[in-house]
Amino acid sequence: EIVLTQSPATLSLSPGERATLSCRASQSVSSHLAWYQQKPDQAPRLLIYDASNRATGIPARFSGSGSGTDFTLTVSSLEPDDFAFYYCQQRFNWPPTFGGGTKLEIK
Amino acid sequence: EVHLVESGGGLIQPGGSLRLSCAASGFTFSSSWMHWVRQAPGKGLLWVSSIDHYGGAMTYADSVKGRFTISRDNAKNTLYLQMNSLSGEDTAVYYCARAWSGTYYMDVWGRGTTVSVSS
Numbered sequence: 001e002i003v004l005t006q007s008p009a010t011l012s013l014s015p016g017e018r019a020t021l022s023c024r025a026s027q028s029v030s031s032h033l034a035w036y037q038q039k040p041d042q043a044p045r046l047l048i049y050d051a052s053n054r055a056t057g058i059p060a061r062f063s064g065s066g067s068g069t070d071f072t073l074t075v076s077s078l079e080p081d082d083f084a085f086y087y088c089q090q091r092f093n094w095p096p097t098f099g100g101g102t103k104l105e106i107k
Numbered sequence: 108e109v110h111l112v113e114s115g116g117g118l119i120q121p122g123g124s125l126r127l128s129c130a131a132s133g134f135t136f137s138s139s140w141m142h143w144v145r146q147a148p149g150k151g152l153l154w155v156s157s158i159d160h161y162g163g164a165m166t167y168a169d170s171v172k173g174r175f176t177i178s179r180d181n182a183k184n185t186l187y188l189q190m191n192s193l194s195g196e197d198t199a200v201y202y203c204a205r206a207w208s209g210t211y212y213m214d215v216w217g218r219g220t221t222v223s224v225s226s
Binding site: 034036038042043044045046049055056087089091094095096097098099100101 | 151152153154166168169202204207210211212213214216217218219
């Protein structure tokens with residue numbers, strides 16, 4: 001199965017700063033990668049699908065890029081509500097797999 | 108408004124069985140592929156199982172194959188997960204989720220139901 005490695009494990013930033021989260025796949029997943037946000041005790045929320053497409057209702061400050069094995073989720077200017085866990089997920093190969101997550105915390 | 112509400116979780120002894128349910132509303136359930144995803148305490152997300160909109164095609168993670176069975180009742184707008192031969196490794200919050208556009212992405216999630224396997 002395809003292993004997704006997310007880095008860093010924890011990212012400490014202040015509101016207003018730019019966040020850059022990485023997801024690396026053990027083999028190419030083409031552009032078939034999604035990003036999810038999860039807050040404590042809440043269900044995940046789909047942010048980005050197929051590497052760079054924002055899901056319905058997702059603010060423009062969230063953007064995704066990459067293809068093949070290297071992907072990035074960028075939050076252009078952090079708002080207090082953005083501090084959460086973020087997971088990437090691939091659907092290129094069965095079984096679908098998730099990365100281990102990045103915790104975005106307030107500095 | 109689109110809603111998924113899971114139920115059926117609880118504390119169960121190793122080797123026991125549980126049946127989870129997921130009630131759907133606000134969308135055409137019978138047209139949607141559905142997934143189960145779980146999250147062990149303090150851990151990340153793990154895809155468990157998926158079912159097509161008719162209930163004729165099911166897939167499972169290797170870790171649950173032969174023990175878990177996914178099914179659905181489109182007349183009742185409800186998704187199920189029958190879990191047998193449970194072990195401590197199955198302890199997790201179980202989420203049901205709608206497939207985005209028939210894919211293995213998930214665009215609508217329930218709040219989850221907690222399964223604890225312990226003696």
